[in-house]
Amino acid sequence: xxxxxxxxxxxxxxxxxxxxxxxxxxxxxxxxxxxxxxxxxxxxxxxxxxxxxxxxxxxxxxxxxxxxxxxxxxxxxxxxxxxxxxxxxxxxxxxxxxxxxxxxxxxxxxxxxxxxxxxxxxxxxxxxxxxxxxxxxxxxxxxxxxxxxxxxxxxxxxxxxxxxxxxxxxxxxxxxxxxxxxxxxxxxxxxxxxxxxxxxxxxxxxxxxxxxxxxxxxxxxxxxxxxxxxxxxxxxxxxxxxxxxxxxxxxxxxxxxxxxxxxxxxxxxxxxxxxxxxxxxxxxxxxxxxxxxxxxxxxxxxxxxxxxxxxxxxxxxxxxxxxxxxxxxxxxxxxxxxxxxxxxxxxxxxxxxxxxxxxxxxxxxxxxxxxxxxxxxxxxxxxxxxxxxxxxxxxxxxxxxxxxxxxxxxxxxxxxxxxxxxxxxxxxxxxxxxxxxxxxxxxxxxxxxxxxxxxxxxxxxxxxxxxxxxxxxxxxxxxxxxxxxxxxxxxxxxxxxxxxxxxxxxxxxxxxxxxxxxxxxxxxxxxxxxxxxxxxxxxxxxxxxxxxxxxxxxxxxxxxxxxxxxxxxxxxxxxxxxxxxxxxxxxxxxxxxxxxxxxxxx
Numbered sequence: 162x163x164x165x166x167x168x169x170x171x172x173x174x175x176x177x178x179x180x181x182x183x184x185x186x187x188x189x190x191x192x193x194x195x196x197x198x199x200x201x202x203x204x205x206x207x208x209x210x211x212x213x214x215x216x217x218x219x220x221x222x223x224x225x226x227x228x229x230x231x232x233x234x235x236x237x238x239x240x241x242x243x244x245x246x247x248x249x250x251x252x253x254x255x256x257x258x259x260x261x262x263x264x265x266x267x268x269x270x271x272x273x274x275x276x277x278x279x280x281x282x283x284x285x286x287x288x289x290x291x292x293x294x295x296x297x298x299x300x301x302x303x304x305x306x307x308x309x310x311x312x313x314x315x316x317x318x319x320x321x322x323x324x325x326x327x328x329x330x331x332x333x334x335x336x337x338x339x340x341x342x343x344x345x346x347x348x349x350x351x352x353x354x355x356x357x358x359x360x361x362x363x364x365x366x367x368x369x370x371x372x373x374x375x376x377x378x379x380x381x382x383x384x385x386x387x388x389x390x391x392x393x394x395x396x397x398x399x400x401x402x403x404x405x406x407x408x409x410x411x412x413x414x415x416x417x418x419x420x421x422x423x424x425x426x427x428x429x430x431x432x433x434x435x436x437x438x439x440x441x442x443x444x445x446x447x448x449x450x451x452x453x454x455x456x457x458x459x460x461x462x463x464x465x466x467x468x469x470x471x472x473x474x475x476x477x478x479x480x481x482x483x484x485x486x487x488x489x490x491x492x493x494x495x496x497x498x499x500x501x502x503x504x505x506x507x508x509x510x511x512x513x514x515x516x517x518x519x520x521x522x523x524x525x526x527x528x529x530x531x532x533x534x535x536x537x538x539x540x541x542x543x544x545x546x547x548x549x550x551x552x553x554x555x556x557x558x559x560x561x562x563x564x565x566x567x568x569x570x571x572x573x574x575x576x577x578x579x580x581x582x583x584x585x586x587x588x589x590x591x592x593x594x595x596x597x598x599x600x601x602x603x604x605x606x607x608x609x610x611x612x613x614x615x616x617x618x619x620x621x622x623x624x625x626x627x628x629x630x631x632x633x634x635x636x637x638x639x640x641x642x643x644x645x646x647x648x649x650x651x652x653x654x655x656x657x658x659x660x661x662x663x664x665x666x667x668x669x670x671x672x673x674x675x676x677x678x679x680x681x682x683x684x685x686x687x688x689x690x691x692x693x694x695x696x697x698x699x700x701x702x703x704x705x706x707x708x709x710x711x712x713x714x715x716x717x718x719x720x721x722x723x724x725x726x727x728x729x730x731x732x733x734x735x736x737x738x739x740x741x742x743x744x745x746x747x748x749x750x751x752x753x754x755x756x757x758x759x760x761x762x763x
Contacts, residue, residue, distance in 0.1 A: 162535070162536040163510065163570070165507065167468055168516075169185055171436065172516075173185035173186050175432035175435045176429075177219035177221075178219065178220070178221075178223060178224065178425070179223075181429045184426070190532075191515065192530055197528060199515075201512070202269055203269050203515070204515060204517055206267045208438060209267070210267055210431075211431065211435065219252060219256075219424060219431070221248055223242075223245050228242055228410075229414045229418065231407075232411035233414055235411075238406070238407045239403070240297055240399075241294070243403070243410070244287065244293055244295050247287035249424065250279040253424050254279050254284065256427065261274055270427065276426075279416070279417075280416045283409060283410070291406070301402045302402060305395070305398045305402065308395045315387050316388060319348055319384040322384060323341050323378075323381055324341070326350065326378060327339045334356075335359060337352055337372070342375065344366045347385050348381070349365050349377045352376055357376070433516055436516070440467060442467075442517035443518065443520060443522045444522075445526055446525035447512065447528065448525050448527040453483070454486075455565065456481070456486040457527035457529070458525050459600075460480045461480065461504075461524050462478050462520060462523055463476035463477075463521040463524075464476060464504050464518070464521075465504070466503060466519075467511065474519075475497065475637060477504060477636075478640070479501075479638065484619060485619060485621045486598065486599075487595055487599075487617075487619055488601070488602045488603070488614075488621055489603050489604075489613070489614040490605070490623045490624065491605060491606065491610070491611055492625030497637075497638070498604035498625055499572050499604065501602075501604075502534070502536055502571075502602055505568075506532050506534055506570050509526055509529060509532055529567055529600070530566040530567055533569050534570040535559060535572060536572040549576070549577030552577060556571065556590065560590070563599045564597070565597070565598045568600050568601070569599055569601040569602070570603075571603040571604070573606075574591070574604065574605045574607075574610070575605060575607060576606070584607040584609050587610055588610060591610060591613060611643035615643070621640060621641055622641065623638055623640045624639050626638075626639060649662060649665060
């Protein structure tokens with residue numbers, strides 16, 4: 162119902178190989194706050210890593226488990242898959258070294274990269290044995306070097322003899338085409354069918370027309386045999402070498418599994434990072450503690466449904482006050498109520514899965530143990546259930562499992578049956594949810610539930626906005642005020658006969674009219690309060706600006722005063738210094754004038 166599998170399917174499309182792809186498809190939300198924070202931080206590091214080095218590629222990696230299973234059962238692996246295994250280990254080794262070198266920048270990825278250490282010497286052993294095409298190198302063993310040298314010599318001798326026969330005038334009249342070819346692994350020459358008894362040879366094949374016979378002359382049978390024997394010897398030696406390599410791989414199976422799994426986990430982090438970048442997502446804040454009331458923290462700013470194109474998805478703000486834990490959403494059909502419910506649910510599931518969410522920075526959510534949803538016109542065909550029965554079956558199952566740490570999402574509550582009974586049932590369900598303190602978002606058309614939300618502690622209204630000028634929904638969600646279906650007003654604007662409208666107006670329950678009028682008054686008061694608050698905010702902002710400007714001026718005056726005082730102090734000190742120097746000078750002069758007179762008296 163919440164389309165979470167579609168999210169994981171889109172995530173899987175970013176995988177570099179099958180093992181990380183399976184990690185995406187098997188992804189489930191976590192409930193441990195520490196684990197969620199760790200996963201979110203990993204994705205943040207992954208996005209940072211890709212922003213500075215978008216050339217990181219894990220393509221070409223493989224899921225090693227099937228190969229290891231064969232090796233551990235004493236099976237012999239083909240050279241090609243052994244090389245692919247070596248390639249995967251090499252990628253892991255190089256990536257591990259890089260992440261450890263940049264551990265300060267990517268601490269969590271560096272810790273994860275500790276699992277990328279390959280079995281000692283295995284990569285070198287494989288690379289010295291098998292080529293990138295899976296062929297065993299001559300240097301893999303001394304015996305193989307000898308065999309292949311002898312094969313080349315035997316091949317040259319064999320073809321030399323056959324070419325000599327093709328040039329021999331004795332045989333040229335018998336030759337159909339002067340070419341050497343193979344049949345059943347034996348080298349043969351084509352001769353004309355009428356000469357088949359004139360050349361001592363072994364017949365291996367004939368053309369479709371029967372005009373050409375492919376024969377192995379007896380003169381080259383021994384050379385052909387020698388060549389065949391050497392090829393069999395080569396095959397056996399290659400098989401032995403691959404068997405030894407397979408045994409080494411089996412002995413290192415656990416280390417290889419660790420590298421393989423770690424590569425998949427790092428690739429998964431990079432997948433999440435790429436998906437987040439493409440979504441324009443941000444890391445959400447995990448509210449580790451709930452409000453003092455026990456209510457969950459739900460603050461979503463500019464949240465978008467992740468499966469809708471960015472240019473078409475209308476961002477919504479879902480911010481609940483501390484004392485609210487139930488939201489009743491009302492508004493016109495096709496106004497976006499269902500998308501809003503899914504958006505809230507998917508934001509929670511994505512965050513708890515360690516994924517960044519398509520919402521603005523600062524968005525904050527509490528974790529839930531479960532997210533239960535009854536959304537859309539889901540019916541059980543097997544049980545032949547009606548729309549109402551299908552919804553009710555889902556809701557009963559959800560109510561039996563829901564609690565204070567779960568999140569409930571209910572679409573079209575009470576619909577599909579008699580409106581009066583549906584309204585009563587919807588109100589009773591909402592009362593049960595409030596009494597048991599179950600966080601819930603519910604979409605409905607019932608006016609009674611709007612009044613219920615307005616008068617019940619812990620519950621708040623929300624509405625999907627509708628443009629009465631264009632007669633189109635805006636898909637904007639407003640928390641704190643109820644919405645209206647606007648059916649009569651829309652019908653009037655569309656040109657419905659006034660008499661019909663008047664009769665429709667008469668049939669509306671006066672209580673509903675009073676409720677709608679009261680809600681209209683609440684909406685007007687809400688708008689007035691919003692405008693007043695906005696005006697107050699502007700005035701406060703202006704006052705704060707004026708205060709800051711005044712403070713700046715006072716600071717400037719104070720700085721100027723201090724500067725003047727400092728300059729005055731410095732000037733005074735300079736005058737005192739000069740006076741002291743003058744006084745000292747006078748004293749020295751007086752002392753000089755005083756000295757001779759004393760001498761005369763003596």
